[in-house]
Amino acid sequence: xxxxxxxxxxxxxxxxxxxxxxxxxxxxxxxxxxxxxxxxxxxxxxxxxxxxxxxxxxxxxxxxxxxxxxxxxxxxxxxxxxxxxxxxxxxxxxxxxxxxxxxxxxxxxxx
Amino acid sequence: xxxxxxxxxxxxxxxxxxxxxxxxxxxxxxxxxxxxxxxxxxxxxxxxxxxxxxxxxxxxxxxxxxxxxxxxxxxxxxxxxxxxxxxxxxxxxxxxxxxxxxxxxxxxxxx
DNA sequence: ACGACATATGTGTTTTGGCGCATATGTTTT
DNA sequence: AAAACATATGCGCCAAAACACATATGTCGT
Numbered sequence: 001x002x003x004x005x006x007x008x009x010x011x012x013x014x015x016x017x018x019x020x021x022x023x024x025x026x027x028x029x030x031x032x033x034x035x036x037x038x039x040x041x042x043x044x045x046x047x048x049x050x051x052x053x054x055x056x057x058x059x060x061x062x063x064x065x066x067x068x069x070x071x072x073x074x075x076x077x078x079x080x081x082x083x084x085x086x087x088x089x090x091x092x093x094x095x096x097x098x099x100x101x102x103x104x105x106x107x108x109x110x111x
Numbered sequence: 112x113x114x115x116x117x118x119x120x121x122x123x124x125x126x127x128x129x130x131x132x133x134x135x136x137x138x139x140x141x142x143x144x145x146x147x148x149x150x151x152x153x154x155x156x157x158x159x160x161x162x163x164x165x166x167x168x169x170x171x172x173x174x175x176x177x178x179x180x181x182x183x184x185x186x187x188x189x190x191x192x193x194x195x196x197x198x199x200x201x202x203x204x205x206x207x208x209x210x211x212x213x214x215x216x217x218x219x220x221x222x
Numbered sequence: 223a224c225g226a227c228a229t230a231t232g233t234g235t236t237t238t239g240g241c242g243c244a245t246a247t248g249t250t251t252t
Numbered sequence: 253a254a255a256a257c258a259t260a261t262g263c264g265c266c267a268a269a270a271c272a273c274a275t276a277t278g279t280c281g282t
Contacts, residue, residue, distance in 0.1 A: 001205050004197075005128055012120035013240080017112060032259060045241070047260055066249040066258050082197035086115075089190045094112050124270085143229060156271070158230055177228050177279040 003056075004079060010056045011083070015041055016049045020058060020072070021095065024087050026102060029062065029069035038102045114167075115190060121167045122194070126152055127160045131169060131183070132206065135198050137213060140173065140180035149213045 011017050018039055023030065032050065036043045050070055053059045059070045075081045092099055122128050129150055134141065143161065147154045161181055164170045170181045186192045203210055 001125070001128060001132070001201050004201055005123055005125055008119050008128070009123035012116055012123045014112070014116055015240095017116055017119070021112070033257090042242075043259070044243085044261080048240080051260080068259065078200045079197050082193050082200065086190050086193035086197065089188075089193065090112050090115055126270095144227090153272075154229070155231080155273085159270085162230080179229065 006056045007058065007079075007083060010052055010058055011087075013049065015039060015045065016053055017087070017090075018095065018098065019046075019049060019053065019070075021087055021090055022098065022102060023059065023070065023072045024084065025092070025099065026106065028106065029071040030102075030106075031064075031067040031069045033067070034102075034105050035070075037105060038098050117167045118169065118190075118194060121163055121169055122198075124160065126150060126156065127164055128198070129206070129209065130157075130160060130164065130181075132198055132201055133209065133213060134170065134181065134183045135195065136203065136206075136210065137217065139217065140182040141213075141217075142175075142178040142180045144178070145213070145216050146181075148216060149209050 011020065019035060022035070022038065032043065032046055035041075035050075036046050039046065041049075050059065050061075054061060054070075057073050060073050062069050062071070072084070073080075075084060122131065130146060133146070133149065143154065143157055146152075146161075147157050150157065161170065161172075165172060165181075168184050171184050173180050173182070183195070184191075186195060
């Protein structure tokens with residue numbers, strides 16, 4: 001059950017849970033600097049938290065030029081699916097500012 | 112999302128996850144000394160971990176004489192339900208010794 | 223009432239985890 | 253090539269969490 005413990009541990013930090021929550025709700029790849037802006041956390045902390053999430057395979061990364069985009073690792077087992085479903089139940093109301101900021105950001109991308 | 116973080120934190124420790132896993136799989140109340148025997152942990156640590164699980168309302172207790180029996184808090188929301196379902200997917204194979212010991216123990220109770 | 227049993231908790235120690243700062247690495251732009 | 257930008261990471265510090273030991277509290281049996 002070590003794998004599962006690592007997942008729970010990864011999700012037991014506010015910044016990391018917010019990142020996974022965001023990725024779950026926007027259903028898009030997002031780069032580090034965007035997360036930094038949305039969550040108003042230091043870049044070095046966001047990078048660190050992303051590394052932790054990557055290590056437990058909750059997220060994956062893809063480099064595009066100077067950016068690194070992160071996205072949810074596609075579901076590969078039932079445990080992950082249920083955890084993901086659980087995160088999906090966390091209401092948007094608690095993340096009003098973040099989701100709004102994020103949508104503005106994603107909109108700007110097109111230009 | 113604080114409540115959810117607290118749940119994840121509570122489940123991100125091996126002893127605590129094992130306790131919840133046991134309660135999920137045996138579907139019975141179980142007392143502290145039985146958990147101590149099954150998990151081979153110190154009594155004072157088991158008591159402490161139970162307190163943490165109780166604080167986040169994952170488990171509840173009922174006193175019966177000199178024993179205190181613990182059991183899963185009845186599901187009250189979707190998040191809890193999905194987390195519980197996720198824990199249910201953790202295979203018994205990783206807990207062979209524990210579940211065996213537990214069943215022997217529960218058997219002895221009848222006598 | 224006393225000893226045995228079951229559980230909880232106070233205290234000190236050690237381990238773990240997150241943070242801030244500085245800096246390294248790599249990429250794009252001019 | 254140099255400057256600007258994007259991301260990652262080494263290091264030291266502090267706080268939270270887990271542990272061990274001792275002990276307190278409460279209950280049962282005799």
